[in-house]
Amino acid sequence: MKTLFKNIKELLQIRDPEIKKVSGQQMKELPSIKNAWLLIENDRILDFGAMENLPDIDAEEIIDATGKIMLPSWCDSHTHIVYAGNREQEFADRINGLPYEEIANRGGGILNSAKTLQETPEDEVYQQSAARLEEVMKLGTGAVEIKSGYGLTEKGELKMLRVINKLQENYDIPIKSTFLGAHAIPKEYKSEPPKYMDLVINEILPKVAGQKLAEYIDIFCEKGYFSVKDTHQLLSAAKKYGMKPKIHVNQFNSIGGIKAGVDHKALSVDHLEMMTDEDIEALKNTETMPVALPSCSLFLGIPYTPARKILDAELPIALATDFNPGSTPSGNMNLVLSLACIKMKMTPEEAINAATINGAYAMELSDQVGSITKGKKANLIMTKEIPSYTFLPYAFGSNNIDTVFVNGKALD
């Protein structure tokens, strides 16, 4: 089945197949064709070009995209979409002056979500998570990473990862699975944290790997959570199973997590709200993608990742949502794009690159999604009639998407 899109106002993010990510100055450029056509066959991009050179094409379906912009779907490389219940009470507590750290110290936060997850039947966790996945797909997300980390017991962690696997089976977008057993130290291990690390490394990790439930390993490397030493220990253990690191670092403090991630050839280091010059240096000449999560900064009222400092160092950046019940109860990549421009001073071109091709890189999906490239998946966004692509981050809070295509099919 061939579908031809005609009269596209602008077709964005056209890349050669060998481009896997863009960095620094390169991020200022967003290659495009104005007044374009795009041909897809079944689930793949077949060809594209300028309307003035439109060849004779025999397509079963023709879609007139006059006034509309088309681009690859968002690639959200950091989420915790699988969880149970919500934490709106903590949201109200924070408004009343209780800090996020204090809520966590009182057994709320991640431990609160872990309790709910453990008490919720697997099917119910699946239903709640599937609803969130469908919501973000309609908002234009065409590839996503999902972490465990609200189980914090062998049973709970495996339950979460099975739910992620079931989502992978039942949904058509690429979904990557990450094991985040080292997300917080459960209450019963508070006096002996090394024993929890022992459980994660020697009991849970081998089962996760044995059952092939996750491709990546994650840890919350942060004061009060897990140390740099824990990080080295876990990442070394995971390497034996071929699991690459994608880790939570520098959210509240810079304690050496970035260097640890880079030493273990992390695919990505995520959060990065607190960045020292040494952290920037550690990222230079590496293959590790820095990932910023501006919706988390908005929701918690913490600093935004210093994007300009990172880009000025000629490093790349990817943007992701961090969708989770505690620090970011939103999986809206369109809002992420706006926040990146408004609060992190990224240009619209930089933000779109960060949310597409660089997001794909941070999930090792550059050969499938993240750009308009022949042979890539037809996971696409067609906007409403808008004046320019800058309107997308500019008109924050509005839904400017007309239709989302997954594997070439329009979502209803």
Ligand SMILES: N=CN[C@@H](CCC(=O)O)C(=O)O
């Ligand atoms: N920072 C660590 N983990 C999550 C938040 C978890 C929660 O509060 O439930 C994050 O990425 O923001």
Ligand SMILES: [Zn+2]
């Ligand atoms: Zn996170």
